[in-house]
Amino acid sequence: MRSLADAQPPLALGALDGRYRAAVAPLIDHLSEGALNRERVHVEVEWLIHLTTHGAVPGVRALTGAEQLALRQVVADFDLADIAELAEIERETVHDVKAIEYYLKRRLPRIVGAANAAGLAELIHFGCTxxxxxxxxxxxxxxxxxxxxxxxxxxxxxxxxxxxxxxxxxxxxxxxxxxxxxxxxxxxxxxxxxxxxxxxxxxxxxxxxxxxxxxxxxxxxxxxxxxxxxxxxxxxxxxxxxxxxxxxxxxxxxxxxxxxxxxxxxxxxxxxxxxxxxxxxxxxxxxxxxxxxxxxxxxxxxxxxxxxxxxxxxxxxxxxxxxxxxxxxxxxxxxxxxxxxxxxxxxxxxxxxxxxxxxxxxxxxxxxxxxxxxxxxxETMGADLDRNWEVLGEPIQSAMRALGATGTPGMEQPYERLKELTRGRRITEADLREFVKGLGLPAEVEQRFLQLTPRTYVGLAPELVRFLD
Missing domain, CATH: 1.20.200.10 (Fumarase/aspartase (Central domain))
Incomplete structure (x- = not known):
């Protein structure tokens, strides 16, 4: 059987470079091996410009504006041919960052002139690990x-x-x-x-x-x-x-x-x-x-x-x-x-x-x-609410607690009374209405709970969404 490893163009080993490449392609410009080498070139170029511009090494002339622009253009023009060239250099250096140094030294004579390149070239990667x-x-x-x-x-x-x-x-x-x-x-x-x-x-x-x-x-x-x-x-x-x-x-x-x-x-x-x-x-x-x-x-x-x-x-x-x-x-x-x-x-x-x-x-x-x-x-959400009238046990017992705290008679053991009605079984709208009418609630409170439904018992939920603004 022929090995798929020999396929041309090469087949992707991972899903990101194969099936899903289109979705993640924008990251290639930032986090690929090629992007890493481009940023290395960028840093080395800026370090050379920085050393000469700020007189860090006395006696070394400052690069001209045109020379700086030409060096930065090396970064801007970095492409697949440069990636291949760096790979070739690295096969000799067996060191990826050293390959960057040699890559830039190749280009320096064209930018600053052969006479100036020899000295300036030694400031590429100066003092750096x-x-x-x-x-x-x-x-x-x-x-x-x-x-x-x-x-x-x-x-x-x-x-x-x-x-x-x-x-x-x-x-x-x-x-x-x-x-x-x-x-x-x-x-x-x-x-x-x-x-x-x-x-x-x-x-x-x-x-x-x-x-x-x-x-x-x-x-x-x-x-x-x-x-x-x-x-x-x-x-x-x-x-x-x-x-x-x-x-x-x-x-x-x-x-x-x-x-x-x-x-x-x-x-x-x-x-x-x-x-x-x-x-x-x-x-x-x-x-x-x-x-x-x-x-x-x-x-x-x-x-x-x-x-x-x-x-x-x-x-x-x-x-x-x-x-x-x-x-x-x-x-x-x-x-x-x-x-x-x-x-x-x-x-x-x-x-x-x-x-x-x-x-x-x-x-x-x-x-x-x-x-x-x-x-x-x-409609489906509403239908589920309509099948679960027992969820109204919470507001009713809470209202009874509040009334009991103010001395309203007949509000004893609200939690326990609602638990007996609702726990472990489904109740209907009619069951709940009958229960509410038998609690002895003040008329205004009773009317409020007779009108309440699972669909309307949402508290301040709609208003809370405004906090997204």
Whole structure:
């Protein structure tokens, strides 16, 4: 049998690069291996410009505006040919960051002239350990992926849930606590709860800090100060890191400690878990008939049962959220630990960031598609309420408690009396009306409860949805 590993073009091993590639493609510009190398080139270029512009190495001329523009154009033009060239260089260096240095040295003569290139070339990667370049590159990659791809998609989804909550704020719903009929609410209010939870996590993610460092092999500026002791390397480093749009970390070992990464991955995982809760709730509402899935979209629900429209978008989202969280959790727990001043576990671990983001983005896409295919069925929700008059035992006994506290006679043991009426059995509207009339309630209170129905017993649920505004 011919090996599929030999197929041309190569077949994808994972679902994100195969079946689901279109949904996660925007992340490729930020979290792929090619994106990592582009950001490394970016950081190295900016470091060279920074060193010369700020006179960090006395006697080295500042690059002209045209030269700086040409160097930055190397980053802007970075494409598949550059990725292939770097792979070729790395086969010789057997070191990915060193390959970046040699790649830029090849281009420098064309930018600054052959006569100037030899000296300036040695300022590429000056004073840096590989992690100085990598930590800044990863920070820029994750920042871009979060702000330009993941957050916009997440916000779109949450806005979709918020709109559904607003649309359904007045639609009464039989609540289920522990799987049992409970105090009625509205579908809109329940979706508003999930919207509120998701928004809180998005605010945390939006406020994330992206830290970076540039301080040498063990975080001491040892090589910098030995080579050029007259320069204020702390100030140079801080200004450089901040010029990239990152927060400067002054105290590190060889690596930036990755605590900020653990924080944002934990927040993203929490968003994923709330979204997972939304998916399971909506799936349950579909199974109860409270939502109908739009038919006629050309999809097959079941290969054998023609009547079925399966809630596959929500099930797909659940599965991908679980995979994403497994990766986000392991990233958050492992990246904060490094043996003494350096080990390389983080290097391998960080290569899974794109996969973690990809499964989350895919889940967001599927949840959005699922929500777009829903129609609320108020009639089914109402019918369930009509079958559960016993839920009105709660407001009646609560009113009796309040009346008893003010000295109204005949209000003794309200909970126990309602329990005897309702627990373990269904009651009808007639049963409840007869019971209310026999309680001896004040006329105004009795009339209020004779008019109350499970459909109207929703408290302030519709009003609570306004807190989404």
């Amino acid at each position: 590989s992690e100085d370049i990598n930590n800044l590159s990863y920070a820029l990659m994750v920042q871009g992926a979060v702000r330009q791809v993941w957050l916009p998609k997440a916000h779109d989804l949450v806005a979709q849930v918020a709109q559904l909550a607003t649309d359904l704020k007045d639609v009464p719903l039989l609540a289920h606590t522990h799987g049992q009929p409970a105090t009625p609410t509205t579908m809109g209010k329940e979706l508003a709860v999930l919207t509120h939870r998701l928004r809180r996590q998005l605010r945390r993610i939006e406020g994330a800090e992206y830290l970076g460092k540039l301080n040498g092999a063990t975080g001491t500026f040892g090589a910098h100060t030995a080579a050029v002791p007259s320069t204020d390397w702390i100030a140079v480093s801080k200004l450089f890191v901040e010029s990239l749009g990152l927060t400067w970390n002054p105290l590190t070992t060889q690596i930036e400690s990755h605590d900020w990464q653990a924080e944002i991955y934990s927040d993203m995982a929490r968003f994923n878990r709330v979204l997972h809760n939304l998916c399971t709730d909506v799936w349950s509402y579909i199974s109860l008939g409270y939502f109908a899935q739009v038919r006629g979209q050309g999809s097959v629900g079941s290969s054998t049962m023609p009547h079925k429209v399966n809630p596959i978008r929500f099930e797909n989202a659940e599965a991908n959220l679980e995979v994403s969280n497994a990766l986000l959790d392991v990233l958050a727990t492992t990246l904060v630990t490094s043996r003494l001043q350096r080990d390389l576990t983080d290097s391998s671990m960080q290569r899974n960031i794109g996969t973690a983001f990809g499964h989350s983005l895919l889940a967001i896409d599927n949840a959005g598609r699922g929500l777009a295919g829903l129609d609320a069925v108020p």
